[in-house]
Amino acid sequence: MLKTFKKGGVHPPENKLSAGNPIEVLPLPASVFIPVAQHIGAPATPVVQRGDQVKTGQIIAKSSSFVSTNIHSSVSGKVKKVDFQADSSGYPKQGILIDVEGDEWVEDIDRTEELKKEFDLEGAEIIKKIQEAGIVGLGGATFPTHVKLVPPKGMKAEVLLINGVECEPYLTSDHRLMLEKADEILVGIQLLKKAMNVEKAVIGIENNKADAIQLLSQKSKEYEGIDIAVLKVKYPQGGEKQLIKAVTGREVPSGGLPIAVGAVVSNVGTAFAVYEAIQKNKPLFERVVTITGKGVAKPSNFRVRMGTPTSALVEATGGLPEDTGKIISGGPMMGRAIASLDVPVTKGTSGILLMKKEESKREEVIACIRCSRCVSACPMGLEPYLLMTLAEKQIFDRSEDNKIMDCIECGSCSYTCPSSRPLLDYIRFGKGKVGEIIRSRKK
Amino acid sequence: MSITVIYTVATLSAIGTSAAIILYFVARKFKVNEDPRIDEVEGNLPASNCGGCGYAGCRAFAEACVKASDLNDLHCPVGGNETMNKVAEILGLEAVKKDARVAFIRCNGTCDHRPKTNIYDGATTCSIASSVYSGETDCQWGCLGYGDCYDACDFDAIELRSDLGVPKIIDDKCVACGACVDACPKDLIELRKKFPKERKVVVACRNQDKGGVARKACSVACIGCGKCEKECKFDAITIENNLAFIDSDKCKLCRKCVPVCPTNAIIEENFPPRKIKVEEKEECRTAK
Numbered sequence: 001m002l003k004t005f006k007k008g009g010v011h012p013p014e015n016k017l018s019a020g021n022p023i024e025v026l027p028l029p030a031s032v033f034i035p036v037a038q039h040i041g042a043p044a045t046p047v048v049q050r051g052d053q054v055k056t057g058q059i060i061a062k063s064s065s066f067v068s069t070n071i072h073s074s075v076s077g078k079v080k081k082v083d084f085q086a087d088s089s090g091y092p093k094q095g096i097l098i099d100v101e102g103d104e105w106v107e108d109i110d111r112t113e114e115l116k117k118e119f120d121l122e123g124a125e126i127i128k129k130i131q132e133a134g135i136v137g138l139g140g141a142t143f144p145t146h147v148k149l150v151p152p153k154g155m156k157a158e159v160l161l162i163n164g165v166e167c168e169p170y171l172t173s174d175h176r177l178m179l180e181k182a183d184e185i186l187v188g189i190q191l192l193k194k195a196m197n198v199e200k201a202v203i204g205i206e207n208n209k210a211d212a213i214q215l216l217s218q219k220s221k222e223y224e225g226i227d228i229a230v231l232k233v234k235y236p237q238g239g240e241k242q243l244i245k246a247v248t249g250r251e252v253p254s255g256g257l258p259i260a261v262g263a264v265v266s267n268v269g270t271a272f273a274v275y276e277a278i279q280k281n282k283p284l285f286e287r288v289v290t291i292t293g294k295g296v297a298k299p300s301n302f303r304v305r306m307g308t309p310t311s312a313l314v315e316a317t318g319g320l321p322e323d324t325g326k327i328i329s330g331g332p333m334m335g336r337a338i339a340s341l342d343v344p345v346t347k348g349t350s351g352i353l354l355m356k357k358e359e360s361k362r363e364e365v366i367a368c369i370r371c372s373r374c375v376s377a378c379p380m381g382l383e384p385y386l387l388m389t390l391a392e393k394q395i396f397d398r399s400e401d402n403k404i405m406d407c408i409e410c411g412s413c414s415y416t417c418p419s420s421r422p423l424l425d426y427i428r429f430g431k432g433k434v435g436e437i438i439r440s441r442k443k
Numbered sequence: 444m445s446i447t448v449i450y451t452v453a454t455l456s457a458i459g460t461s462a463a464i465i466l467y468f469v470a471r472k473f474k475v476n477e478d479p480r481i482d483e484v485e486g487n488l489p490a491s492n493c494g495g496c497g498y499a500g501c502r503a504f505a506e507a508c509v510k511a512s513d514l515n516d517l518h519c520p521v522g523g524n525e526t527m528n529k530v531a532e533i534l535g536l537e538a539v540k541k542d543a544r545v546a547f548i549r550c551n552g553t554c555d556h557r558p559k560t561n562i563y564d565g566a567t568t569c570s571i572a573s574s575v576y577s578g579e580t581d582c583q584w585g586c587l588g589y590g591d592c593y594d595a596c597d598f599d600a601i602e603l604r605s606d607l608g609v610p611k612i613i614d615d616k617c618v619a620c621g622a623c624v625d626a627c628p629k630d631l632i633e634l635r636k637k638f639p640k641e642r643k644v645v646v647a648c649r650n651q652d653k654g655g656v657a658r659k660a661c662s663v664a665c666i667g668c669g670k671c672e673k674e675c676k677f678d679a680i681t682i683e684n685n686l687a688f689i690d691s692d693k694c695k696l697c698r699k700c701v702p703v704c705p706t707n708a709i710i711e712e713n714f715p716p717r718k719i720k721v722e723e724k725e726e727c728r729t730a731k
Contacts (some may be wrong), residue, residue, distance in 0.1 A: 088576075088578045090578065092583070336576075385480075426571065429566075
């Protein structure tokens, strides 16, 4: 029997429309807007000014604290201004607007496609290079990778888990990357292993990606200490805690980090970025983005420079379909609807999903019928109906007692609710408030 | 049979009597001496338990009044000066006269003034909508219209106006308890001085974007041009972060700022119609 996590979970229709389409390079846009906060942690500080000439791969904003990352220019050209522009939340965020002129890269970046397997670096050097290259978790959470690789005092990592699950419906960027850059990913994993000083790495892949499983199983034999774990398809298996449970059988304690059970999880995209940063000297300024949807003329996977407006991606797939109801940045389960096509692609953008009107429509909310489907669907073992009511009534102390902070916001509860209640909307609100209360208590 | 009845009655009476005696002594032993003035003060309060005074209900406020050495920081916004005078009389203190206040929603971004640029279909509360994104219009500062203030009001002083998209405060019902002020995630509601006949001159906008951006999002946005500030003779108007603010404690309701505002962001309410300046008519007949 295939491995999977035990508690909860759902299986939405997979709709992996773009799985068969190879990664294409998106033509450069006329201008890019690169936000200085594309990661969890403190925003980076801009180090360029209006009128400066920048090259592709040059640092344009410097990391401002340990939990922060550098931001590199994704294009060459002239800095038009350092300005504020609405991000996916609609609120203006600081960023750097660059007019594209040609495509001149920083000299020491190796632009060849040649595979470089050998490396001769110490763990600390690898971590330093990862930090300089501005690498963050590319699965969507955008947590700075160098922070994750340094375990807190008294803890030690035993196993590196590589997330190739891609459990979100529609998205195929990781799938395509595994097929096209298998060797690079495997070298990246060796680098990560060395950085963390662990012997063993396991790549978790769901069995709806048979071609990727076959390819990686075959190639991984050439590398020492890399196993493949074939997992049963179940959402949200790509969640850190669910993946650890599925592969190792260990359960991360409430409020704890994966390192508490000796695991560190990284995405396949992150492993590829690590390979490029160390073997090719290339900082993180582009990523693979899936652009898909049932109405899209040509669902595709593109390699996109950061800061490219969403509209450029939509154009490249044949324009916005007429009956588009919602544009979602990310997958249909955890992504967020965006209000404008000007929103730029950032390090956390794994896909753009154009949903049809009838698909995206929310059903009318009716009363809770106490069916407890949300409770059985919750992969964290919470009681979503209760957390929603507590958030609605603003009883935050009881929300905290009922472990609202353990919610991973996967949306399985809202997905499964027969009364179409906005469970996650309220829980996320409650989580924000409880988080504020916890932070104010610490001060 | 009858003996059973007698026994039962006798036993129960004995238990009752002994319990009464114990309770009597316990009550005397643990008697809490409470200031009788607390009850008296509480009797004069409006009993609305709204929390507008900053205390957890009227009883807590009464206790605070009795404990306090002066009434400078204690004020019941619902009862106003009249109530506070009575309280002061009971306690032998001096009440500080305070202006009555009334809540005002500083956004005039109705459907006509502020076009929708997208549609929100999540949970219909302002607090959730504002935590998710900036709102259905291009103005990130303005009213979302889902009525968190309406839900917070215990006095039915706010009406939701689906025709406008922005709720309205009913001045004569508003007691200035401040519940709506705390409920609004966009910080739009202000408690302003209440003028006779409910007259008011207010900047009905909180948009702190630069002029062009603000104006593009909403036709009646304050663009921070500063014309009103120059016009005001009473220093009641200040401009900060591209936004004008009229201090209701300094405002004399002269209304001079209203016509100079290029975007009609300043609104006047409940005034008699202005006299239209008629240019002196040329005499159409020659005098004899």
